[in-house]
Amino acid sequence: MRIDVELAKRKMSVGEFAERIGLTPANVAVLKNGRAKAVRFTTLEAMCRTLNCQPGDLLEWVDDD
Secondary structure: OOHHHHHHHHOOOHHHHHHHHOOOHHHHHHHHOOOOOOOOHHHHHHHHHHHOOOHHHHOOOOOOO
16 A cells, blocks of 8 residues: 555644544554555545545555565
8 A cells, every 4th residue: 555655745633534534543654554454445435536546556565476
């Protein structure tokens, strides 16, 4: 997840972001740190709407090898 990059571009705090998308700051931290097993489409939509970005701006696939 590249949430940190997008938040930094907009000078938005995790707390403000969490409030706008309807998650707790702890759940945003789970997403930011890549510990989430899944992301609901409604959550992804809220993140993209809030940050005015595309899903590809937030998600990055990295090979485990």
